[in-house]
């Protein structure tokens with residue numbers, strides 16, 4: 001499913017470094033690290049009428065990514081929250097909004113890889129767009145398995161939420177060529193890791209299963225689903241999951257800030273059959289919805 005241009009986003013105000021700019025004028029330098037080496041980190045945030053869902057957990061992950069990559073001169077939590085608030089107010093956004101928050105290592109004095117060439121601090125970008133959940137959460141999505149493996153800590157730790165997304169983009173191209181919505185990426189050993197932009201779960205025999213977070217992003221939505229299972233006494237296991245297990249699950253779904261919880265109806269042409277008539281996914285979606293207002297933070 002290809003997202004369409006939403007005309008409400010024609011006249012956006014975007015935060016870049018020190019203030020708000022119109023959509024046309026919101027730019028970074030050709031010397032910025034994100035241009036030079038994809039040297040940036042990011043978070044996707046969703047805005048609900050009650051505030052931003054799990055904002056503190058997202059900012060915590062941002063700071064952990066920044067520390068892993070040894071970024072310096074990072075804006076404080078208060079500064080980031082203030083800038084998000086200014087951006088949302090400038091665009092009159094209080095709902096149905098997705099924020100792409102990017103922190104680059106900043107501008108370099110000359111092109112090159114060395115972070116010592118960055119001498120003017122990091123650069124914060126806050127792109128808020130009108131964007132309701134992007135997938136068809138009623139009818140679900142189809143996926144194929146990609147030949148591109150998801151990084152594990154031997155190469156590039158998936159616990160860093162970085163802008164080097166070419167692995168995931170190559171996987172998404174394979175999904176596009178196959179005419180499906182997303183690509184399932186395996187880990188180095190051949191177990192399921194996650195989809196190219198979301199985490200994956202399956203339901204079997206009344207239990208929820210999800211891959212361990214070794215080769216997938218430790219998604220904030222994923223974490224909330226695990227928390228719901230623990231709080232509601234629903235069995236949940238983080239473990240290695242093979243493709244055969246996914247093909248034969250009662251329900252399979254993916255999770256992420258962009259699309260919330262989305263059923264997966266087909267994997268590699270195999271239809272996911274709910275042989276035990278479980279309603280666990282519907283139960284999780286209900287509990288997730290109930291927690292949204294409770295976990296929103298105003299800025």
Ligand SMILES: Cc1ncc(COP(=O)(O)O)c(C=O)c1O
Pocket residue numbers: 044168194195196197198199216217218219220221222255256257258
């Ligand atoms: C590769 C990947 N997996 C999973 C997710 C979902 O993470 P979250 O629930 O934090 O939005 C994302 C979102 O950015 C992602 O890029």
